[in-house]
Amino acid sequence: xxxxxxxxxxxxxxxxxxxxxxxxxxxxxxxxxxxxxxxxxxxxxxxxxxxxxxxxxxxxxxxxxxxxxxxxxxxxxxxxxxxxxxxxxxxxxxxxxxxxxxxxxxxxxxxxxxxx
Amino acid sequence: xxxxxxxxxxxxxxxxxxxxxxxxxxxxxxxxxxxxxxxxxxxxxxxxxxxxxxxxxxxxxxxxxxxxxxxxxxxxxxxxxxxxxxxxxxxxxxxxxxxxxxxxxxxxxxxxxxxxxxxxxxxxxxxxxxxxxxxxxxxxxxxxxxxxxxxxxxxxxxxxxxxxxxxxxxxxxxxxxxxxxxxxxxxxxxxxxxxxxxxxxxxxxxxxxxxxxxxxxxxxxxxxxxxxxxxxxxxxxxxxxxxxxxxxxxxxxxxxxxxxxxxxxxxxxxxxxxxxxxxxxxxxxxxxxxxx
Numbered sequence: 397x398x399x400x401x402x403x404x405x406x407x408x409x410x411x412x413x414x415x416x417x418x419x420x421x422x423x424x425x426x427x428x429x430x431x432x433x434x435x436x437x438x439x440x441x442x443x444x445x446x447x448x449x450x451x452x453x454x455x456x457x458x459x460x461x462x463x464x465x466x467x468x469x470x471x472x473x474x475x476x477x478x479x480x481x482x483x484x485x486x487x488x489x490x491x492x493x494x495x496x497x498x499x500x501x502x503x504x505x506x507x508x509x510x511x512x
Numbered sequence: 513x514x515x516x517x518x519x520x521x522x523x524x525x526x527x528x529x530x531x532x533x534x535x536x537x538x539x540x541x542x543x544x545x546x547x548x549x550x551x552x553x554x555x556x557x558x559x560x561x562x563x564x565x566x567x568x569x570x571x572x573x574x575x576x577x578x579x580x581x582x583x584x585x586x587x588x589x590x591x592x593x594x595x596x597x598x599x600x601x602x603x604x605x606x607x608x609x610x611x612x613x614x615x616x617x618x619x620x621x622x623x624x625x626x627x628x629x630x631x632x633x634x635x636x637x638x639x640x641x642x643x644x645x646x647x648x649x650x651x652x653x654x655x656x657x658x659x660x661x662x663x664x665x666x667x668x669x670x671x672x673x674x675x676x677x678x679x680x681x682x683x684x685x686x687x688x689x690x691x692x693x694x695x696x697x698x699x700x701x702x703x704x705x706x707x708x709x710x711x712x713x714x715x716x717x718x719x720x721x722x723x724x725x726x727x728x729x730x731x732x733x734x735x736x737x738x739x740x741x742x743x744x745x746x747x748x749x750x751x752x753x754x755x756x757x758x759x760x761x762x763x764x765x766x767x768x769x770x771x772x773x774x775x776x777x778x779x780x781x782x783x784x785x786x787x788x789x790x791x792x793x794x795x796x797x798x799x800x801x802x803x804x
Contacts, residue, residue: 481762
């Protein structure tokens, strides 16, 4: 189980927790199998992230591991780490670094994401 | 007025502060017209039309992918109605400030990468402000855009010393602020805060510029939200590698800022995506070709 951003939801994923809008109205229950209609509903209400079964966002360590598999990715990781030289180990800074690295990894894997 | 900005050792920059640039007349006229509750679209249009450069940029801006319009906008009045008055003020301030320092090509900072960093901070600040439901996200954009303006003042008025600052930050891997304190005895946050005060920008923008590296505890007497937003936005711009701020060390993070904003990882991911997209468009509009 893990929290994923609504923009990457795909039909067939299963919600592990109910989803509410800002007015505390339930949009979908736990166990709902996502289809295009439900995904569209969640996106229309501006839902940012949801809990789904069997899928978790990769951790910084997992991303680092995947980025160590080729010299190009290692170089890319080194550029990003250089930007974060001396950074505090706060959850915001760590998450920022994780998202930037994840994006670079996805771009390298052809999924299209942020540039490095 | 922020009293702290004027304390401390008398500095070369502050001694020559009477030479500091002023905001262009078109911005001041537009701003005072919009602040009048009885202004008309016709008055605004007349002010814009008197400046052909601003007219061209407004039309370029409104027809850019930032607005994704189905039909191109060809008239100034339609462009004003599309972007809104707050965004119009922000656009004119942005183009005016960038033009003001356009000749600074030989200092210690690359103007192009400097503005890329500032536009990244501005775009991230506006995104963060929108997500937390803050009023007038355009004001956060301006605060982000101007947060490092003190560096340009140092670059212009104390070029040799500022070259030493940048060299020290590079050699010892310091934040630019730390290097400024060692060489100048004060930092760009103080000079920048003084400048935006002189320009008569809002107290919230003054505080954001002066305290973006050290946002303070929220209280009821002073507007502190902008400084927390710009603090986070600055780090987002650095993390995304948008331009170069002159720092060779990631700035210290004040955890209180993230507690004030209360955003999730999903929000942060959305802010990063939108920031990068917006910077690409803004750099293209303001500087022509933008190499991603």
